[in-house]
Amino acid sequence: MLSVQDIDKSFGGIKAVNGCSINVEEGTIAGVIGPNGAGKTTLFNVISGFEKPDNGSIIFKGENIQNLTSFSISRKGLIRTFQITKALTRLTVEENMMLAPQFQHGEMIWNVWLRHIEVKRQEKENRDKAISLLEFFGLLPLKDEYAGALSGGQKKLLEMARVLMADPEMLLLDEPFSGVNPTLAKKLLIHIRELRDNNGMTFLIIEHDMPMIMQLSDFIYVLSKGKVIASGTPEEVRSDKRVLDAYLGGV
Amino acid sequence: MIEYIITVLLIAAIYAIFALGLNLEWGFTGLINFGHVAFMAIGAYTTALLCFSGVPLLPSVIAGMVLAGLCGGLLGIPTLKLREDYLAIVTIGFAEIIRFLLLNEEWLTRGPMGLHGYSRPFEELIPGDYNFFLLLFVLVVLVVCFLMLEKLIKSPWGRVLKSIREDEDVPASLGKNVFSYKIQSLVLGSTIAGLAGSLLAFYLQYINPRNFMPMETFYAWIVVVLGGSGNNKGTLLGAVILWSFFSGTRFAQGYVPISPTQMGALRIMFIGLLLIILMMFKPEGLLGKKEELTLMK
Ligand SMILES: Nc1ncnc2c1ncn2[C@@H]1O[C@H](COP(=O)(O)OP(=O)(O)OP(=O)(O)O)[C@@H](O)[C@H]1O
């Protein structure tokens, strides 16, 4: 599904990502772990087109995407969330959700006039979908609040719900569990599995919560100083000497 | 007296249309355009010049709007790819370039002499007070612009603009072509400014480059901020307040022992003071939503 090969990305003198290669099979959940500053978020930025790689190639569904803009990558079905949540503060929770679906008729200025009826119908469909997702994430009572008024954890959930509105084929999630309470985190974990099993969705997930990411992932990459230092099933990674030294050690 | 009120309302309505264009750009999309007046000038001169050469009214107005919109787009293409503040800088420069072109290309614009003697809409058909007719005409245009913009803002298209205003990474991550929407907003805003320019030319009957000083752009900013950014009703209210104030002071001129220059300076000082007081007590603008402001990053 996604194949990232030999990616380099530096900022001035800092080599944030340094020859990193990963591979994610369709319908699987891959985890990315590693110490702070390992280059995980930068890797996401490069894959999703928010940063251009200095070197290397990114192939999604058999197509080179490293030269595409962020919005066209998203249109291909590869969608990311942000580590530092980006709720659209002066839009309501519902408007945040309604923004996400791709290729809406009403997004084209002339359709607002020419295809008025279709735009309305699509808005209604999207609203129904938004409501059921908001319900799942426990945000329904806040539907008409400004997103800026939500708590940090609620913003994280809103971002997760919003990205699901867009019907992605593959999701890049940057620390989806941070700041989310344990009950809801458990629910989210089950939901992600369901999306994989029932919808064949593919995931690449950055997470510092070890029990969570170990339970969830089919395969794990360990990043340190911009390089993949180990990879394998959760069991293999957990017992890897290099991983213990670089990241899990001392625990 | 009635005639006086009509002219005040006329100018307020024309500037309301002008400011609605800016509100689309700044209030809903977050674009900083400090050269809005340039598009008004383009609309005014295009319409006046075409009317001169005998082109019928409607095509002259439309040509003014199209040319203004086109210039907005051409200006946006190189600048909107850069960081946000570049648009502000480039538009200031553009507005001054346009004004100097109008001053110096005398073969076309008659330079500082300006243009007059062009025909006005249905002039020969209106028996009574022409300004009253023009006011009705401008009000219809204003209402149409207002309703059209309200519908757009509430559509999925408007939602994308608002999301760009908040944080353009989000719409980009959700597959929206942010650059294209910014251009669309700038083109539409400039087209509306062009329309306001055509109407201004009809009202004034005589236009010259001094009508399009940089200050005019900032009047539109005052109107938008006064009424509440991102609120079209607020923009209408702001325009009425600002222009009532201007004409009130002009009216008072006859009764106070100060020169017109002093009065002009005093007026600007007073507006500055008014804005400071507004920012202290109601920073979201008269009709703006308090909650929206407290949520700003
Ligand atoms: N835009 C940028 N400009 C300069 N340096 C950057 C930029 N983005 C990231 N870096 C640097 O790149 C390195 C990797 O950062 P990155 O955000 O990818 O880490 P991370 O693995 O996501 O860490 P964390 O677990 O703390 O989120 C850091 O040293 C960081 O300072």
Ligand SMILES: [Mg+2]
């Ligand atoms: Mg990170």
